[in-house]
Amino acid sequence: MNTHLPVVALTLGDPAGIGSELIARLLARPEACQRANVVLVGDRWLWEEGQRMAGVQVATEEVPAFGAVRARADTRLAAFLPVHSVEAAQVHRGRAEAAGGRSVLQVLDRCMDATLAGEVDAICFAPLNKQAMKLGGMRHEDELHHFADYLGVTGYFCEFNTLGDLWTSRISSHVPTRDAARYITRERIAQAAELIYRSLLTSGYAQPKVAIAAFNPHGGDGGVCGREEIDTIVPAVQALQARDWPTEAPFHGPFPADTIFLKARAGEYQAIVTMYHDQGQIAIKLMGFERGVTVQGGLPIPITTPAHGTAYDIAGRGLASVEASWQAFVIAAHMGHAHRQAATA
Incomplete structure (x- = not known):
C-alpha cells in the first residue's frame, strides 16, 4: 500500500471555461x-x-470511490x-x-466529504465562476464562504494569494471599497496575521516574516491622511510582537502600501497582510x-486554486497557460502532506 504521498483531489472547474484543458495539461506532466x-x-x-482541447492524451486508473485511492500500490497514473x-x-x-454552477458545487462538495472522511488530504480545483455557482444554488458571496459553511468553520478564515515565495492575505475581501475601513480592527489584523504565519509554517517555511500594510496614503502621515494606523494598526502590530511565537520576530509594520x-x-518578507482586496491583488x-x-x-x-478565472474568452481555443x-x-501537495502527517501523528 502506497501511503507516503498525499492524496490530492483535482477538479475540472466550470465546464464552460478553461478548467478541463488546464487539468489535462497539468496531468500530462510526469512529475x-x-x-x-x-x-x-x-x-x-x-x-x-479537456484532453482534446489541450492536445494531450493522459492515461488514468479509474476507481469506484475515494476510499480506493490511498490503497493503490502504484500511483504513477492519476486515479480517475x-x-x-x-x-x-x-x-x-x-x-x-x-x-455549470451546480456541477461545480456537486463535485467540490463530494471532494470535501472525502477530505473530512480522511480519504483525501487536499483539494486543488480548476477555475470556477461565482455567477454560475449562484445561479446553480450557492447561497454565499463566494466559494470560500461556501467551503467554510459546509465544513462548519466558526473561526477566522480568509483567502491567501500567493506568487512564488510571496503570500498575501487581507482584512476584508469582496466588499465595497467604501466599506473597507470598518473592517479594520485589532482583532481581524491579529487573526489574519497569525493565520498566514502559521500557514506558511505548515507549507514548509522555517522562518517566515510577515509585513503588515498601512491603510492610508503614506501610512497616514501621522494622522494627516487618516488615523487607522494610529488608532488600530500600530497597536495591533505591537500586540502581535509582544506575544511568543515559534520563530523570532515574525511580524513587522505597518508599512505604506506603495x-x-x-x-x-x-x-525581506514572505507574507503581507493587506487592508483590503485590491491593495494586494493589484x-x-x-x-x-x-x-x-x-x-x-x-x-x-x-484547498487551493489558480488565482485567475475561467477565461471564458479563450475557452476551447487551446490557449490556456497551466x-x-x-x-x-x-x-x-505540500500542504496535503503536512495535513496527512498531522492527522496520523
Whole structure:
C-alpha cells in the first residue's frame, strides 16, 4: 500500500471555461504523480474534452470511490473518479449558467466529504465562476464562504494569494471599497496575521516574516491622511510582537502600501497582510498574473486554486497557460502532506 504521498483531489472547474484543458495539461506532466497520489474527479465527457482541447492524451486508473485511492500500490497514473454532474448539452462554452454552477458545487462538495472522511488530504480545483455557482444554488458571496459553511468553520478564515515565495492575505475581501475601513480592527489584523504565519509554517517555511500594510496614503502621515494606523494598526502590530511565537520576530509594520511590495520582492518578507482586496491583488497580479495561486486559509483542510478565472474568452481555443494551476497543485501537495502527517501523528 502506497501511503507516503498525499492524496490530492483535482477538479475540472466550470465546464464552460478553461478548467478541463488546464487539468489535462497539468496531468500530462510526469512529475505531477511524483508529488501526490492524484485523484481526478469529474464528468467523463468533460475530461475527454479537456484532453482534446489541450492536445494531450493522459492515461488514468479509474476507481469506484475515494476510499480506493490511498490503497493503490502504484500511483504513477492519476486515479480517475467519474461523476455525473452535468450533461454536455447543458454546457455552452464561455457562458455562466446554472448547470455549470451546480456541477461545480456537486463535485467540490463530494471532494470535501472525502477530505473530512480522511480519504483525501487536499483539494486543488480548476477555475470556477461565482455567477454560475449562484445561479446553480450557492447561497454565499463566494466559494470560500461556501467551503467554510459546509465544513462548519466558526473561526477566522480568509483567502491567501500567493506568487512564488510571496503570500498575501487581507482584512476584508469582496466588499465595497467604501466599506473597507470598518473592517479594520485589532482583532481581524491579529487573526489574519497569525493565520498566514502559521500557514506558511505548515507549507514548509522555517522562518517566515510577515509585513503588515498601512491603510492610508503614506501610512497616514501621522494622522494627516487618516488615523487607522494610529488608532488600530500600530497597536495591533505591537500586540502581535509582544506575544511568543515559534520563530523570532515574525511580524513587522505597518508599512505604506506603495512600498511594502518592494520590500517583499527584495526577499525581506514572505507574507503581507493587506487592508483590503485590491491593495494586494493589484500588486500580485502585476508581478505575475499567470503564476498566482489562491489558498483558502483558515479551513480544516487544504484547498487551493489558480488565482485567475475561467477565461471564458479563450475557452476551447487551446490557449490556456497551466502555470498557475501547476503552482496551485504543488502547494496543495505540500500542504496535503503536512495535513496527512498531522492527522496520523
